[in-house]
Amino acid sequence: MKTAGRQTDAIVLGAGIVGVSIALHLQERGRRVLLVDRGEPGAETSHGNAGLIERASVVPYAFPRGLSTLAAFASNRSIAVRYRPATLLRMAPWLARYWWNSAPGRLDRLGQAILPLIERCLDEHRQWTKAAGTESLMRDEGWIELYRSRRGLQQAVKAAAELAAYRLAYDVLDEAALQAREPGLLAGIVAGAVHWRDPATVSDPGAVTRAYAALFTARGGELRHADAAGLQQDSTGWRLSAGGEDWRAPEAVVALGPWSNDLCEPLGYRFPLGFKRGYHMHYAAAADTAPRHPLCDVEAGFVLTPMARGIRLTTGIELAARDAPSDSWQLDQAERQPLAVPEGFSLRWLHRDGAAPGSASLLTDALATLDWPAGEGSLYLWAACEHAAFRQIRAAARQYLRPEIDA
Template structure:
């Protein structure tokens, strides 16, 4: 069964892999237990983050660790009973965040981030998906002058080393850029390169439509039924079994539920996140996404309203939603922006698939011919989906890759 593939997982990463393989002549079936983009790709800040050359490290400052340990913040929350199960990956996360090791991670991570705008635009340009991509960047607000100065120095270094662009705004500049903010801020960094997505789910659906329009097929199915067969790989779908010569596991935080059965269990862990949409009062507007550094939440103008997103929650995989971070964030957000009613009755929750070294897993499943991995993108699945799709498709077809896949190889664990 040459040139055929099953792609398990229809988030932004899986859809992008499927599309790139189809454009290279593969017969591709995209399989998920729910519709395209209904997992972690549904709820996020809606940013294609060209500036995000520095992944989120584990905090090493004692005062910061004590703040998080108190478990009362907006940007981080944990379930105490979940910590024993997370101890090993979090310890590795802390180890990889040591400054010298983290610097090596940044170099590898930046190689992917630097391509993100070009790879999204290569898919979206000339299509109706372009209407979802707004070239407005986003703003990081600061109330503390010292934190602002430190962040500006880091931004200057990112501009020098990785070509990231930004504009520094003082108090008056912030007020001019976002005149409906209710609270003053000392200053802001306006990252000008990123694209703001007005509906991340709609963007994933658009890329899935392109895939189907070019002859790809999407089916509902159960990734847990994946089996090795003589001709390659088989998975059970709603309308019967699907077989292909190769398989790609792009299941986000659930990836190791499948790979573990084939002898590969990297230390993948999940960070849960929540969002809620709000209407604005009167004629108020928010011109671009804003991250309030002092509080740790993001407000982003979306089709559905103003999306309030939280930081990271650490919980057991089967734990019920506990949107306490949203409850903490909402009163603060209302003091920053004139929010009106909630749009939805209940918050959305999703899980970000994270690796301790902050690098995604892209490449051949160790020990198995014709099986490939594409998961572990942390906070940047939306950003890096098309980049990952192109890189893995080039690897699978045996061609020269546009970036080296070495830092992301699965067998590093």
């Protein structure tokens, strides 16, 4: 005789930083939650980023509109943006909508929509890092944007001044001041920098995600390995077989990142998700040459971040099919750059993950949450680009019961 199965209040699909944070927040609201993933928490997109909690990024990442920038990216020789021509053609409608939503007026509206999340992100993360015992992995030293050209530095200083209303803390550094904060930098490569002091970083994003998941289970949450594709709708809500048991819940949350539409389309829903991939590797460095802060080489197009496993280099984005074979071109080019660190720093790498890419999802309007009714139950989708996930998710999870909706 078939049993009714185990009842819970919500099923969260995906145990990356997004899904784990939503599960924890629902739990804190007194909800019974089942968290499901086919692998270990934080093992996919959440582990390979630069670890930035970008408190200073109050303006959404916009599609470039300057002709010179577009021409540079069109050459397909940039570390910041790389594309595969066939994929670019398939993504053309999505890119056009992204460009349209990046117009100044619309970008301002989107920025105001996500601003409450950004303003709370650090305080929210600090609560959980303390509860999860990962405070030592979080550093409050900001991050530094490096500019090789004086023109680039001048434009950055002007852009920073235009954000005065947000009361962000930053320092403009000439080469001498930058050298004082980063003694390992080589002279003569960088014209100056902007040091954003509000952001924080975590030295092991994957470990933080795993610790949050452990906190969730320690508080009584259920974590199971299962294929999210098994989610089914019935008259009472949602049903999923996980861990040899049949689970039921009136609500479900899809937090599968670039795999979200694989689940949503068979259920009759398709959302305008694009994929941005990126690569990372780790290096060793002597104590007197290692960066003390995360360093973004803006004009070259990569980031160096001190991490638990060494110095992590993360590239810009690659526009390619989600499951396309890896291409190490961006990593190779980053290694050949005259890095603002002593010669030889990039020659002894510790870990390159086989140049394995990480994929992130992004909606064309950059808003992170959607909600729609599905029969008797409710199904929610969180889709955010990974560079925003660590920044926004801890605060945004608060919005689950009353999510922001943008049709």
